[in-house]
Amino acid sequence: MENTRVEDLRNILKEKGIQPSYHRLKILKYLMENKVHPTVDMIYRGLSAEIPTLSKTTIYNTLNLFAEKGLVAVLTIGERETRYDINVQPHAHFKCESCGRVYDLWDVKLDVSGAVPEGFEISRVELYIKGICANCRKGS
Amino acid sequence: MENTRVEDLRNILKEKGIQPSYHRLKILKYLMENKVHPTVDMIYRGLSAEIPTLSKTTIYNTLNLFAEKGLVAVLTIGERETRYDINVQPHAHFKCESCGRVYDLWDVKLDVSGAVPEGFEISRVELYIKGICANCRKGS
């Protein structure tokens, strides 16, 4: 949960050069209020009550646009699902193999300088850690 | 290219508790001689000349078995393709966004101790770096 006044949402989109249409605002709002790194399907199910006519294609279009403009980060941590993170600051992710939840990790010391050979140019770094979360360990 | 005598291949499978069937040996051999982190489709195309009756399902079955037994690592570096790495020693990967090639990176200093909260249990760490490789930079 967060400050999601429509005016703020509009400005976020405008700053990235994205026209603030109704659906785009709703999807952005959803991402900011549901920071669980949702899949397209989760967003669809979350919004279709409020917007019954919403099409999945619109969500795909919108997220691809957001990703292009650097407004969301694309996570391929799951084998068969693309997830979207509204927080584009560099950080790592932990996926629990029991409950499937994806957690943000901010305390990873990662030094990629000198990681790639001479002449290679880095544009993005993705660090995925998998295992069992504390919740699921307690449960079992 | 590498030492891929059939006897060695048999032993590798046996050590992991995998019955060394004809197809499994062929797929293992392919992985050891083509260390490009191939997709299922690449393996299929690479082997179907030699084994015309080979089914893709067999490759899926075999790779899932290999992964279960810890003989290959599963890479989800691409958005829409699963790749397989016969080298299961911990190392990072670089994917060139121009030519699509996946390179091994052995010089990354990565310290994940203290990265996850109390009570979390780590089973795997995947580090993906994306950008443009030296080859493609020269080309353009």
Added chain:
DNA sequence: ATGGCTTCTTGTATTAAATACAAAGTTAAA
């Protein structure tokens, strides 16, 4: 406002990766 242009959204069709599953084939063991 009205018409016309651009942009956005929708829905259907399509592609492609991956799995399910039952039948056929093969191997190993009794």
Added chain:
DNA sequence: TTTAACTTTGTATTTAATACAAGAAGCCAT
């Protein structure tokens, strides 16, 4: 040799994602 267990195959199915054309909505100038 017969039986049981395992492996492979092929078809059908599922599902994520894209393509694309038609429709809807917003925007601008006259």
